[in-house]
Amino acid sequence: MNATVAQLTARSLLGGRRVILLITLPGVLVLLAIIARGLAGQDNDVAVGVLSGFALATLVPLLGLIAGTGAIGPEIDDGSIIYLLSKPLSRFSIATTKVVVAVAVISVFAAVPTLLAGLILTGASNLAVAFALGALVAGAAYGALFVLLAVMTRHAVVIGLLYALIWETLVGSYVPGARALSIRQWALAVTEKALGRRAGDLNVESAVSLGVGIAFLLIVIVGCTWFAGSRLRSLRLTSDE
Amino acid sequence: MSTLLLDNVSRWFGNVVAVNDVTMTIGPGVTGLLGPNGAGKSTLINMMGGFLAPSSGTVTLDGEGTWRNEQIYRKIGLVPDREAMYDVVTGWQFVLANAKLHRLPDPEAAARRALETVHMTEAKDRDISTYSKGMKQRVKMATALVHDPPVLLLDEPFNGMDPRQRLQLMDVLQAMGDEGRTVLFSSHILEEVEQIAGSIQVMVAGRHAASGGFREIRQLMTERPHQYTIRSDNDRALAAAIIAEPSASGVELETAHDPESAVVRRSASIGRRDGSGALHVQATDFASFVHLLPQLASRHNIRLYEVIPADESLESVFAYLVAR
Structure with missing residues (x-):
């Protein structure tokens, strides 16, 4: 971790127009929660639908994509990352810092709004906390994954979007084996555990067990961060000539 | 250090x-x-x-x-x-x-x-x-x-x-x-x-x-050979005078009836005086050649219209260095 890198990253992440997206998306979730609560009253099935179907399945991956790629992608694109790389800093510490800042942003703009939406939908219940927890761990994994993607390719946003939409949503729902390889399912395992015995009643069921889910989440978070650092060591900046 | x-x-x-x-x-x-x-x-x-x-x-x-x-x-x-x-x-x-x-x-x-x-x-x-x-x-x-x-x-x-x-x-x-x-x-x-x-x-x-x-x-x-394109009111006489000097190693006389020449086409845009041709001179000793040229012209009563160093662009200078 490096405080100066974190500061610069946070400023450029929250400084531009990106912040409008970062506010709009969770705004939609909260608005949706208010409308659902107003129309359906306190209904746990509706709450699970919104929290699982929108917050966990759409909001968190999209926020992860925006914050994860945004934490490092623009710097690589315009070449300004050279100011970080031309310093006696460990590349792994740069990568770790980028991931931490991305995850912090995802937590604030995805996990916290998920908690808020849960509270609006169900009042004070552990349903809100359980989904916020799921959003938190999923956000951490997406953050690390998309930071890595941004280091590896200039088309990180497109590839990330395809991944989030096609793999996580489509393949994840129709191909049973693929469901086990999905950040959303691993995070759902955490939510399921947090809900305890109510999970069955609420139809919250992950494709993987808690142990497997946490193990995969850790592998993705640590592995992607490490690999991003390793790629930064041999990042090619220009091919102008 | x-x-x-x-x-x-x-x-x-x-x-x-x-x-x-x-x-x-x-x-x-x-x-x-x-x-x-x-x-x-x-x-x-x-x-x-x-x-x-x-x-x-x-x-x-x-x-x-x-x-x-x-x-x-x-x-x-x-x-x-x-x-x-x-x-x-x-x-x-x-x-x-x-x-x-x-x-x-x-x-x-x-x-x-x-x-x-x-x-x-x-x-x-x-x-x-x-x-x-x-x-x-x-x-x-x-x-x-x-x-x-x-x-x-x-x-x-x-x-x-x-x-x-x-x-x-x-x-x-x-x-x-x-x-x-x-x-x-x-x-x-x-x-x-x-x-x-x-x-x-x-x-x-x-x-x-x-x-x-x-x-x-x-x-x-x-020190490399320099190329000049020269236009005057009597190219042929000037060519004769130049080639007699040790600082030049080659002179090419280009007449106006040579429409294929790139130099003629280029010179059209520069603005030719009388539709005549041009001289291409290869100077071996750049310093003494530029010193000599006006003297030659005045001695032979030739009016110089244009003296263009033909290959002063950095590219050609570099190309020379590489070929050396």
């Missing part, structure tokens, strides 16, 4: 060779890396700065490899050619951040000193996005100087600067060189390099074409 050493360095991208078997030593003082665009200057600087691995050969700074060695940046200050910085911060914040990234014991003092060196103390509290190109260049310079490095690498630092900023930067570089730092900058303009560089390395088409002091390089460039 630090020395950069390139030993049989090549770099290729796919099957394009960007740098071809270059060996050079860059020591204290100001060194100019001269060459036309696409000669491999940036590739070379990227390898020196540790941002690109040589495909073969080694790049070392005081015996340490620069590739994948982030500790090397304690010694290197790098001014990249690309303009992008962290636009949302002020010049002061950005230079200060660079000082902190270097983990300097007193980052504020270091940032202040660096900004003073490049004369940017007045505008330091404005956002970088509001800076002119020259100001950005100076802030980039300040970030490279902030840790007081013995080696300074600058990629096309004079690009887009107005003459005053250019002179200022030249003064800064000169001072750095005089302090015993190893300063290397790239440029495609001979005059720029000549003014401040104690030694010059010439790159052409990925190859190390020449090296030496500016006098030697200048000499190499002026």
